[in-house]
Amino acid sequence: MKATKHAISPTRNENYAEWYQQVVRAADLAENSSVRGCMVIKPWGYAIWEILQRELDKRIKETGHSNAYFPLFIPKSYLEREAAHVEGFAKECAVVTHSRLVQNEKGELIPASPLEEPLVVRPTSEVIIGESFARWIKSYRDLPLLINQWANVVRWEMRPRIFLRTTEFLWQEGHTAHATPEEAEEETRKMLEVYRTVAEKLMALPVIPGKKTAAERFPGAVETFSIEAMMQDGKALQAGTSHFLGQNFSRACGIKFIDKEGEEQFAWTSSWGVSTRLIGGLIMAHSDDDGLLLPPRLAPIQVVVLPVLRGEKEDASVLASGAELCHVLGQKCHGGEPLRVSFDDRDRRGGEKNWEHIKKGVPLRVELGTRDIAIGQVTFLLRDGGGKQSMAREEFVEAVPRLLGELQERIFAAALALRRERTIRVKNFDEFREFFSSGNGFVEAHFCGDGAIERRMREEFSVTARCIPLETEGNIGPCFADPSRQGPITLWARAY
């Protein structure tokens, strides 16, 4: 390992897309399976997802939502109920047509027992959950109905990329129904804010919350909101979406209620989701040419203690001292949870173990040898650099939560600095073209909202309108592409 300069080859500068695949492999996060477009999430990748899931689940419940579970299969006729929705999803869905396999005369298994109506494996669950909502909601007193589901979904992917675009992925999808459009839109924005908090505080990922243009809306939505993050190559990643669905799905599914005045009305609904795609964003935003770099709040192991063993009789005391250090550290907290500490006493070469933890992004490594123990000190390294540091053992134990907190802040600050450096405000199409002809980044430009302009930008530059940032929502000016028309500041980028 020490012969090469970096653990990951190619580096980010050499080939960003391939570097990403190599980080996923080196950190042992996931792998492609033999089922095209479907991935296997390996233990280290799944452990990160579990932490993200637990933290998000806590916040979803704190905001009054309950978890429930709805069928994997959607009858074809249900999908047809909302025109824009079926248009958006029919072209990429897994269709179940038979309920058994039987052997033919050659001994081959062939599909048998055709279904009366084909079933679609859910690409998203608005229409199947809508069916339940229609049964559950009778009166304004049943509202708001605030439900969340953790599930797998399937959208057939022609150009799969691990974590970022997979045929099957894991996600949560919130679905809510309200008595007024104001309440439903407030919910939509509230959950966007929950996503922003999780992205920024846990993933150390600065994001721009905003409203999608009409062309970029979720199929069937009245408004779509998203959080957009910048990756290290300057491209955008949509990290979460929240949709105000108006009465489109309540009409399609028959979600009606009797209001306080005794009148029957259609409910106003919302839906919102984040997925395992977030792990792809986490990798691309923070990792370096040595592998994954995990924000401590999401690291399955925050501190690893590596005993330096020499095959001598002193080894026993090193092992005992290391176990004791882990025990003491495990009593400390970071982010309101006990520290996640691991003692790596596996019988392997120290260098090999060390590189494994670097590539997996463990935030803090302790190298514990006889000399350190003799003088009561701890030698440690932080994953984002700075080399070996030493500290008196007791002082170190107290300092770890602070060291991890500072690392978390540094990762966020670095991502924010990169985004600021690679974001420009443009006034006209020439500036826009010049920027995207020479590279990637975020462009802020007033935009009139004309879909034809969006199509042109996509065709000419592969650039899309990411969102209309909420922060500058009221800032209206002449459109960069058609100055005769006005519009809000809109964020443009190439996107994953």
Added chain:
Amino acid sequence: MKATKHAISPTRNENYAEWYQQVVRAADLAENSSVRGCMVIKPWGYAIWEILQRELDKRIKETGHSNAYFPLFIPKSYLEREAAHVEGFAKECAVVTHSRLVQNEKGELIPASPLEEPLVVRPTSEVIIGESFARWIKSYRDLPLLINQWANVVRWEMRPRIFLRTTEFLWQEGHTAHATPEEAEEETRKMLEVYRTVAEKLMALPVIPGKKTAAERFPGAVETFSIEAMMQDGKALQAGTSHFLGQNFSRACGIKFIDKEGEEQFAWTSSWGVSTRLIGGLIMAHSDDDGLLLPPRLAPIQVVVLPVLRGEKEDASVLASGAELCHVLGQKCHGGEPLRVSFDDRDRRGGEKNWEHIKKGVPLRVELGTRDIAIGQVTFLLRDGGGKQSMAREEFVEAVPRLLGELQERIFAAALALRRERTIRVKNFDEFREFFSSGNGFVEAHFCGDGAIERRMREEFSVTARCIPLETEGNIGPCFADPSRQGPITLWARAY
């Protein structure tokens, strides 16, 4: 509500099967969806599942397993690799044959883009996980490999029954690989013991761990172990299974390793799982004619405080006092976790709220009125009867963990007493026939293991060999149906 004697109609004695459906409905646990055989797990049912999941997940991790996630789809050719396995599952699987829907000339959506190879929605994941194991395992140093997955699975169900037999269900499936058959079999028994502990300590469900007869084995297994519970109607419910797979799946999937002597060998594997079916067992084992009865360890709400409001100015102090009581109770622990306390200050009739909590099985209800507050006492009711009790408020706060612990014990004791009462040891076929001709229960009988006898018992009495209990494994005697042959004591029952 008070006009009828019981909240659930019919009662258990009147019609057990229908009583079960009505408890599911009254407790708002789940409902059938429009997709045949697929259920919707509603928030109260899902909350129970989440607790069960969290507790089981903790124990799965404590025994050294890591969670991971594998594809939903299995290529048809993979399923074909293990002969007994495909035989067991091909006849009830959902087959995906197309990857899009397109409109025909009539505007109907029809399946398009046929797949080169049909995919099966996983009924269980031995072969798809085996494919990964074959890649991950190279040397004895990669063993044991201890993996668990939380997932949905699909087995086409002709006679669905909510929670007990559904086309889609949620479960965990553990999959492990080992260097020796002894280790793999030890793992199989270890996880069976984890299941026994969860069933008995958390679900208050006494179970009989045992080995399946050859006829009842999992398709492809060398040995199958199960835990069997008795429901209140005397029928058996298989509550969890653990399989020693020998080298059958490692041969089918190519899971090979180089042993310490440098020789290539096939690994020895195990798999084990429990599912949302457990919730069906929970209902059928403990509930009564007023609805669900939840063991406190699994109750999403363990204590509900119901303020008695009279629409007068004293209401404010009742509400304040109730909130304070909830806060204080929330500081206490039961089963190592903070008490789950709910304050039901919804604007509804007291009787209606009270019955809702009874039907949902909340273990302890507190009725808090002005008089109680004035004299510093608490009036409460336990879900399993005994009527109203009073206690000084401070005393009550200290007593709640004990009251819940005692309730948990009583529920277990009642189920165990029922099982003992309805279990007999028989010596011969006449006794066997007499017992099952007049009703349900468990029969213990020496059995030679002849599959023809099992088939006859199934055909004549709908009775199956549930397991060979581990507790009496060495007790061999003349077979009840063929005294010329010997065999171990075997448990017989009609089963869900």
